[in-house]
Amino acid sequence: MKFLSIKGWIDNYSGTTSILTSLGKCLLRSGQANSYIDHPLIPVDIVANMTIVIGWITATKNNLLSNPMVYNCSTGSNYKTCVSFSDYVEIVIREQKSIGFENYRLIQPNLYLTTITPFYYIRRFFEEILPAYLIDFFSLLTFRKTGMVKLNKRISNVVATLNYFASNQWIFSNHNSQFLLNQMTDFDKEEFHFDVKDIDWTIYLRNYCIGVKKYLLKEPLHQSKKSKLTFRKILTRYFLSLLFFLFLTWFTRRYFRRKLF
Template identity: 30%
Template sequence: MAPSVPEFYKGKSILITGSTGFVGKALVEKLLRSCPEVDTIYLLLRPKKGLNSEERLRDLSANKIFENLREKTPDVFKKLKLVAGDILDNELGISPEDKIELQERCNIILHSAACVRFDLKLKDAIDMNTRGTLRVLELAESMKNLQVLVHLSTAYCRCYLDEMEEKLYPPAHKPRKIMDIVEWMDDDTLKYLEPKLIASEPNTYSYTKAITEDLIAEYGDKFPIAIARPSIVTSAWKEPIPGWVDNLNGATGLLIGGGKGVIRTMHCEPTYTVDAIAVDIVVNACLLIAYVTALDKPKKVTFYNVTLSRIIKITWGEIIKLGEKWVDKYPHTVALWHRGGTIKSYYWHHQICVFFYHIIPAYLVDGILFLMGRKTFLINVQKRISHGLGVLQYYTTKEWYFKNDNFKSLRTRVSKEDNEAFYTDLSNLNANEYLRDYILGARQFCCKEDPSTIPRARKLAKIRYVLDVVVQILFYGILAWIFYSNLHIITSSVHYLDDALKSLSPINKVNAEEFITYLSS
């Protein structure tokens, strides 16, 4: 009989990279809560923003996601052990003592560290996502009791495919050759070559994730390895707190930007399906993937597309509609303007709306602030938003399907009790309730707006709505006034064209008459 999932993790020592990231925090919390007899969780942490590694560990433990653990089982945090280091440093920058301890005691590696910025320079993305993974693999190869390594990739690492299977695809370039190129090539030449090198993918993040999978495959016969490919990772569905999210990346940024009236247009095909996965599903899947891979001991890398495909189908249009519904019910206290705007199927329609709804208001507001002697900000905000939307619209104007039989089979490998504790079945997810919790979670955890402020926020939202209506009436009224003020010029132009018809040939005359009829209408 195979052990249960908690029994498997009992007494195990686990190394987690990227533990301060969105998925990393949730991984740590889930292990401490659902696998209480785990021996040690090593966290690779580097100094950041003036904080040393110990201070970052304290900050991590103080995060809202660990609130229930702090209240009920505070001693569980003793299982966390700091490993001071940096994935960007040679040999991960860890001390000889820590390296020896990991080589002797570590049983499982959950590698989630990565830079998720899509616009990172190729050299930096390679060093973080590819060379950083190589450093982890080299450490793993030296471990005496390693049972499994799980690498967190992305379902969007082969964007040229309409349908992606759970298998290894040949890379556009060999990862070791690319690592060598970015090491010696000067920045100007590399900048020139970058669009050609990553041509198969939309950005450096996707490109580096793609070639890194091939690098990992080199180690597939050395120890058990699995690669999890989640799609867009969104807020928690059930655990530890419904709606929990702690970053503004991707979909969360769109929800907040739209809710605060900052984003009023987006290039998106509303009929295309969305593939997004809740962070607690990703975490449960990673822990189950480690479990089954350690038991199966495969001789090559196995892949799991952690996606919604063929489980739930929901379109961008439906998501936007639900989001508007819940933003109206739970508005933001601090917002630039009333929630509004729409998604646009056509690029130029979107660009025209960007000019009228983003650029002109930004210059108008900043102009008023400048005249008042106040600090301007909105133009810079809109520039960042425009850049972000430009990156994201690649994913909102295309549609992908992911084969995910391996992912869906995870729940068949464990008992009913384990399925309840480490759930991966999304078939009963209610999109309406999930979007409600997502909006509330983004409001509370990202915008730091307490739920007690909702009544006041609703009053402010009504005021913003009235102002929005007044401004629209004035705007369209001015346009109508301009039109009617210049109506005599338009009429004179039509009469002039009418007189000119007399000198045209019969064929040209018919065409010109149609044109004048069009103008008159």
């Protein structure tokens, strides 16, 4: 099977890419989604190849098309070609742990999926909102740049946008797509491959994670020391910075009191 595109290449945070990135950075810990339904995910090179084939058959075989046809680039109703949300999260977390994202990795990546709204908001408050405010508070005390609260709100808006689509099952017929495959020769199927049944989701999602790390985050593929920092080490750093700030405040106050009095 040939792919002309660079595996894992990506240049924007649209769609599930922002979710995947937030999950790898441990900024996203809970989500509203049905873990048992299929995740309607299609690689972009599959879409590109199918678009080329649609143009070819429309231009050369109009006699086969009595009426305009609509082609859905989807997995159809065949569950064997799909990946569920639970499998998607499991594979992504496993690959992200092995790859290692930098900067905001305070704890190991994890995502709790639920369809119960109160449970979602409770977990989100304790695992996302409260830590964001605490980190910004410590950053403010140690004269560091804040922004975790603002970033958390942006992630929350993305999750809210995708909530409806992640909580309902979506099935699009791909009969016309199968018709396209039947009109192609074996050579064309190899050159312009778009059969979703051949997608290995584990390999695809691994390349997806690598692409986000390499092309979007501009991070080295090997795990650096920064990406291996544990929550205890980071918490210790903030605690020592806070102690230094308090000591500096006490020393400055005492020094000026002696000068003035």
